[in-house]
Amino acid sequence: MTFAIETVNVEKRYGCLRALDAVSLQVRQGEFFGLLGPNGAGKTTLISVVAGLVRASAGTARVMGADVVADYRSARRMLGVVPQELVFDPFFTVRETLRLQSGYFGLRRNDAWIDEIIHHLDLDAKAEANMRTLSGGMKRRVLVAQALVHKPPVIVLDEPTAGVDVELRQGLWRFIRRLNRDGHTIVLTTHYLDEAEELCDRIALLKAGRVVALDSTRNLLQTFSGFVLRLRLDREQLPAGLDAPVLSQDGTSFNLRLRDTAELESVLHRLREAGVGIAEFELQPPDLEEVFLRVMERH
Amino acid sequence: MGGFPTLFYKETLRFWKVSFQTVAAPVLTSLLYLVVFAQALADRAPAPGGVSYTAFLVPGLVMMSILQNAFANSSSSLIQSKVTGNMVFVLLPPISHLELYAAYVLASMVRGLVVGAGVLAVTALFVDLRLASPLWIAGFALVGSAVLGALGLLAGIWADKFDQIAAFQNFVILPLTFLSGVFYSIHSLPEFWQHASHLNPFFYLIDGFRYGFIGASDFPPLASLAVGGLSFAILSAIALALLKSGYKLRG
Ligand SMILES: Nc1ncnc2c1ncn2[C@@H]1O[C@H](COP(=O)(O)OP(=O)(O)OP(=O)(O)O)[C@@H](O)[C@H]1O
Numbered sequence: 001m002t003f004a005i006e007t008v009n010v011e012k013r014y015g016c017l018r019a020l021d022a023v024s025l026q027v028r029q030g031e032f033f034g035l036l037g038p039n040g041a042g043k044t045t046l047i048s049v050v051a052g053l054v055r056a057s058a059g060t061a062r063v064m065g066a067d068v069v070a071d072y073r074s075a076r077r078m079l080g081v082v083p084q085e086l087v088f089d090p091f092f093t094v095r096e097t098l099r100l101q102s103g104y105f106g107l108r109r110n111d112a113w114i115d116e117i118i119h120h121l122d123l124d125a126k127a128e129a130n131m132r133t134l135s136g137g138m139k140r141r142v143l144v145a146q147a148l149v150h151k152p153p154v155i156v157l158d159e160p161t162a163g164v165d166v167e168l169r170q171g172l173w174r175f176i177r178r179l180n181r182d183g184h185t186i187v188l189t190t191h192y193l194d195e196a197e198e199l200c201d202r203i204a205l206l207k208a209g210r211v212v213a214l215d216s217t218r219n220l221l222q223t224f225s226g227f228v229l230r231l232r233l234d235r236e237q238l239p240a241g242l243d244a245p246v247l248s249q250d251g252t253s254f255n256l257r258l259r260d261t262a263e264l265e266s267v268l269h270r271l272r273e274a275g276v277g278i279a280e281f282e283l284q285p286p287d288l289e290e291v292f293l294r295v296m297e298r299h
Numbered sequence: 300m301g302g303f304p305t306l307f308y309k310e311t312l313r314f315w316k317v318s319f320q321t322v323a324a325p326v327l328t329s330l331l332y333l334v335v336f337a338q339a340l341a342d343r344a345p346a347p348g349g350v351s352y353t354a355f356l357v358p359g360l361v362m363m364s365i366l367q368n369a370f371a372n373s374s375s376s377l378i379q380s381k382v383t384g385n386m387v388f389v390l391l392p393p394i395s396h397l398e399l400y401a402a403y404v405l406a407s408m409v410r411g412l413v414v415g416a417g418v419l420a421v422t423a424l425f426v427d428l429r430l431a432s433p434l435w436i437a438g439f440a441l442v443g444s445a446v447l448g449a450l451g452l453l454a455g456i457w458a459d460k461f462d463q464i465a466a467f468q469n470f471v472i473l474p475l476t477f478l479s480g481v482f483y484s485i486h487s488l489p490e491f492w493q494h495a496s497h498l499n500p501f502f503y504l505i506d507g508f509r510y511g512f513i514g515a516s517d518f519p520p521l522a523s524l525a526v527g528g529l530s531f532a533i534l535s536a537i538a539l540a541l542l543k544s545g546y547k548l549r550g
């Protein structure tokens with residue numbers, strides 16, 4: 001089966017800076033794919049290469065099998081992109097903006113679908129308002145709507161929830177999830193790792209233009225992360241002979257990193273042996289933030 | 300059908316929505332030129348073809364408006380889209396470089412021609428105009444607006460900031476139009492400046508356009524039209540090559 005998005009050794013140089021360094025990855029059709037990484041990792045640059053907004057210095061990218069340069073018409077028809085920057089055209093209203101965007105894709109009788117997206121993104125009240133008069137969150141919704149006018153099978157969202165309130169964020173994810181259930185492939189970048197953890201089937205971690213980890217969210221959580229054990233004890237000194245590394249200490253409170261549940265047992269055993277009293281005890285499940293930090297440390 | 304019709308429509312709608320500033324203002328400016336220069340130069344500037352100075356001046360003013368506004372449309376639209384970032388809306392869809400070029404240049408032509416028609420309509424209220432051969436008028440209006448639309452597109456592609464467009468307008472477009480014989484016949488100039496004027500492509504556009512009105516010109520109109528056509532072909536070839544390569548637009 002053709003991949004929704006495929007990049008092969010994509011490289012992008014800006015002068016002597018390598019914004020992307022031999023990035024090869026494949027996003028399967030129907031997947032909810034996360035593209036994570038710290039600021040400047042190259043997420044937006046990679047998306048721009050796939051969208052044809054930026055020419056790669058080397059390598060190739062395809063959308064649904066269509067090369068983004070040689071067969072740009074097919075590639076772009078298959079792709080909807082929500083850009084990271086909050087851009088808009090101050091000359092037009094929301095509805096005009098969507099009609100124009102639709103027309104750019106050669107779709108001139110598209111009002112039924114435009115009405116539907118307006119409705120789903122809760123933009124009905126603002127449909128005839130000039131773009132200039134919209135709040136930031138509302139402008140963000142219009143950007144999402146613009147990416148969907150041509151019903152693209154592959155949708156890329158570059159930090160769609162930056163600066164967006166809780167209600168819209170949840171509404172947006174409900175809508176995106178529905179699109180995903182309907183068969184659309186979703187690629188997402190975000191700095192909210194809990195969001196990515198909850199939504200994404202697979203995740204690629206980017207650092208300094210390179211893919212440093214790429215796996216299913218579940219595998220990433222298992223291989224790279226363990227548990228964090230939070231303890232409050234009756235003293236400020238841990239007994240000797242504890243294997244688990246101490247992440248932090250604040251008076252009698254300790255955070256220990258555990259690889260697995262077996263290690264929990266040995267820690268508790270050692271504490272009991274040493275006669276240490278436990279005042280509070282909390283076990284935190286693995287989370288993506290841990291994974292993220294550990295992968296970034298390693299590379 | 301691709302994205303061309305919509306992009307063309309958007310580019311014309313864009314200036315039409317602010318027509319007070321993009322159409323009414325330049326018409327008023329031309330009217331002021333007419334009042335001031337007709338007063339100041341009526342006795343001194345000899346007009347070829349035995350027409351009054353104002354009948355000589357008006358076609359020049361009309362063409363000057365066409366040229367300046369055609370340039371302003373594509374250049375300001377592009378630089379605005381680039382600076383504000385909304386160029387992505389045009390770069391993301393499957394619009395070819397040819398469609399992009401055609402939409403920007405044609406919309407510029409529309410703006411130039413609308414303003415030119417406005418100037419003509421308003422000045423005709425005050426000046427008795429002859430229309431010696433309307434076909435030449437139409438031909439030069441089309442070629443002139445196309446040349447400047449393409450030049451504006453180039454400037455818009457090249458520039459990164461508004462001030463670069465303003466500089467281009469003030470240091471290239473404005474001097475070239477002013478020194479192209481809008482306000483005087485170049486035969487009234489010293490010999491050196493007559494020759495210098497022949498290096499100015501705008502001279503041919505204005506001279507030929509005026510021929511359509513008064514039936515007399517400094518240079519054969521067909522040759523002028525050829526100069527205009529050649530300028531257009533060269534500018535278009537450069538613009539298309541840049542658009543195809545993604546120069547400055549697709550990082
Ligand atoms: N047009 C450009 N010219 C020069 N350098 C650039 C350009 N665009 C991006 N870069 C550089 O490329 C690197 C990757 O940038 P990119 O915007 O892709 O990062 P990102 O992962 O999207 O970051 P963020 O999370 O902040 O959005 C950065 O070092 C950035 O400074």
Ligand SMILES: [Mg+2]
Pocket residue numbers: 043044045084158
């Ligand atoms: Mg980014």
